[in-house]
Amino acid sequence: MIEIKNLYKSFDDKKVLQDINGTFMQGKTNLIIGASGSGKSVLLKNTVGLLKPDSGQILYNGRSFVDADRDTKTEIRREIGMLFQGGALFDSKNVEQNVKFPLDVLTKMPEDEKMDRVNFCLKRVSLENTNKRMPSEISGGMQKRVGIARAIVNNSKYLFCDEPNSGLDPQTSIQIDRLLQEITDEYQITTVIVTHDMNSVMEIGEYIIFICNSRKLWEGDNKDIIHSGVKELDDFVFANNMMRKFREVSF
Amino acid sequence: MFRVGQYVLFLGALFKNRESFRTYVNLVLDECIYIGINSIVLVGLVAVFMGAVSTLQTAYNLVNPLIPDSVIGLVVRDLTILELAPTITAIIFAGKVGSSIAGNLGTMRITEQIDALEVMGINPVSYLVLPKIIATLFMYPLLVILAGSLAISGGYLAAEYGGVLATADFFVGLKQEFNPFSVQFALIKSIVFAFLVASISAYMGFYTKGGALEVGQASTRAVTVSCISILLADFVLAQLLLV
Numbered sequence: 404m405i406e407i408k409n410l411y412k413s414f415d416d417k418k419v420l421q422d423i424n425g426t427f428m429q430g431k432t433n434l435i436i437g438a439s440g441s442g443k444s445v446l447l448k449n450t451v452g453l454l455k456p457d458s459g460q461i462l463y464n465g466r467s468f469v470d471a472d473r474d475t476k477t478e479i480r481r482e483i484g485m486l487f488q489g490g491a492l493f494d495s496k497n498v499e500q501n502v503k504f505p506l507d508v509l510t511k512m513p514e515d516e517k518m519d520r521v522n523f524c525l526k527r528v529s530l531e532n533t534n535k536r537m538p539s540e541i542s543g544g545m546q547k548r549v550g551i552a553r554a555i556v557n558n559s560k561y562l563f564c565d566e567p568n569s570g571l572d573p574q575t576s577i578q579i580d581r582l583l584q585e586i587t588d589e590y591q592i593t594t595v596i597v598t599h600d601m602n603s604v605m606e607i608g609e610y611i612i613f614i615c616n617s618r619k620l621w622e623g624d625n626k627d628i629i630h631s632g633v634k635e636l637d638d639f640v641f642a643n644n645m646m647r648k649f650r651e652v653s654f
Numbered sequence: 655m656f657r658v659g660q661y662v663l664f665l666g667a668l669f670k671n672r673e674s675f676r677t678y679v680n681l682v683l684d685e686c687i688y689i690g691i692n693s694i695v696l697v698g699l700v701a702v703f704m705g706a707v708s709t710l711q712t713a714y715n716l717v718n719p720l721i722p723d724s725v726i727g728l729v730v731r732d733l734t735i736l737e738l739a740p741t742i743t744a745i746i747f748a749g750k751v752g753s754s755i756a757g758n759l760g761t762m763r764i765t766e767q768i769d770a771l772e773v774m775g776i777n778p779v780s781y782l783v784l785p786k787i788i789a790t791l792f793m794y795p796l797l798v799i800l801a802g803s804l805a806i807s808g809g810y811l812a813a814e815y816g817g818v819l820a821t822a823d824f825f826v827g828l829k830q831e832f833n834p835f836s837v838q839f840a841l842i843k844s845i846v847f848a849f850l851v852a853s854i855s856a857y858m859g860f861y862t863k864g865g866a867l868e869v870g871q872a873s874t875r876a877v878t879v880s881c882i883s884i885l886l887a888d889f890v891l892a893q894l895l896l897v
Contacts, residue, residue, distance in 0.1 A: 451773050473671060480775030491766040505774055508673055508781075563773075 404429050405450065405561065405593055410459030412442075412449055419445045421617045423459070430591040432584050432607045434598060437614035438639060444565060446614065447597045451483055451563055452476065463561065481509055484554025486564040490546035492538040498525070498549050499534035505557040524552040528582060544575035548582070555586060562587065564596040568603055580606045599639075601646060604628065613639070664857050667779040668787070681785035682792075689751050689786065689852075690793025694800065700746055701801035704738050705730060705808030706816075713818035723819040727827020730809040735836045739802035741888050744847035747794060748880035752855035755786055756876035759859030760869035768860070783856040787849065794848035795841050802840065843891055850883045 405427040412420040419442045427433035437443045448454040461468040506517045528548040568576035584607045587594040608625035615635045712729045771778040813824040858876035
């Protein structure tokens with residue numbers, strides 16, 4: 404479980420996050436949604452420690468992350484897996500080496516055990532027989548799946564995904580969404596996904612935070628979102644024709 | 655001043671939260687090949703021509719019949735050891751390796767590969783930059799020794815085939831009034847220059863923000879600042895150790 408308490412972050416005079424609170428539960432797909440520039444990626448970066456908040460608390464199973472000493476921070480970080488928007492695979496390493504990387508650097512596991520774990524994770528994301536291919540030789544969707552395999556290879560307790568569907572076609576997007584949900588459920592990890600893809604929201608949003616103009620305006624699940632009563636959220640959710648028609652049919 | 659402070663903190667981060675020794679051994683060996691071995695042809699080629707041209711131009715300028723021809727060998731030797739091999743090679747090295755380091759780290763930054771390391775709990779400065787600096791400190795002095803040897807060989811070839819002086823005179827000049835401290839001085843300079851090129855280029859690449867355009871700008875800045883730093887350090891070292 405990850406708790407965010409009274410989080411504030413600004414860049415110079417621009418307030419990007421103001422009084423953000425939320426609890427991301429274990430075994431659930433938690434979504435942070437909002438329009439571009441609303442502060443959702445900044446919230447994610449604060450949560451994983453890529454940015455330091457101005458004030459507020461981030462607790463990983465009760466362990467404070469913001470004020471933690473270096474060792475505690477490293478310990479928490481080694482429980483984190485993250486899927487980046489562009490995959491962030493290491494260009495110079497092939498698929499197998501990318502997935503094995505956290506095991507090589509962070510563990511003293513014997514080589515054969517490492518390979519078993521790598522092959523297991525690649526199989527889990529349906530990427531068997533791609534071990535020796537370079538990131539530049541595989542599609543965007545496959546790169547995302549390699550990123551997921553790398554994020555879970557070290558038995559991560561927390562999985563963060565920054566816009567996992569960006570640049571993917573709708574079918575591949577749904578595959579990635581389902582894969583993330585299955586992994587979350589299967590390994591009981593705390594998954595936090597930043598997205599502005601409404602398909603993802605409706606498909607896998609078990610707990611959703613809506614950020615608008617640097618503040619959290621709403622929280623709930625994918626069943627409540629269509630009748631939230633929050634104008635900004637309605638504008639976001641029903642921005643496209645399909646969702647507007649869906650609303651007309653629903654009400 | 656912000657940049658200087660950030661650079662100092664960057665250097666401090668090299669030694670924090672390091673990974674296992676074995677991890678670094680493999681990384682340093684990879685970097686030695688990438689930084690050192692892959693630069694041999696360019697450095698060698700430049701050194702041979704540098705030595706040859708130095709011989710020809712020194713001979714062209716020393717027309718006084720009272721000055722023996724052997725002085726040409728002496729001038730080429732001292733010029734090569736004191737300046738051409740460590741300093742000019744460093745400028746070329748900054749262009750080849752410095753831009754490559756900055757471009758490599760800059761691309762890793764904008765494609766979030768550095769963020770990925772950080773999220774995993776790996777210190778990216780220590781993991782990515784320290785092996786490059788160690789490899790450069792190890793390989794660059796070897797390249798300077800190679801460059802010095804090849805430059806003098808180039809000088810010999812120019813003497814032999816350029817017809818500007820007898821090779822015997824050239825060899826007499828090479829041995830004349832030789833001060834072994836020149837070699838020590840060249841090696842001290844090479845270590846300082848290697849550190850400057852690797853650390854400045856890595857710093858420029860590591861803090862790249864933006865996209866492809868900014869990666870290119872970071873590479874250019876890395877080469878420019880490295881070259882200026884080399885020239886400044888060259889002057890300071892000469893003042894401190896030779897005067």
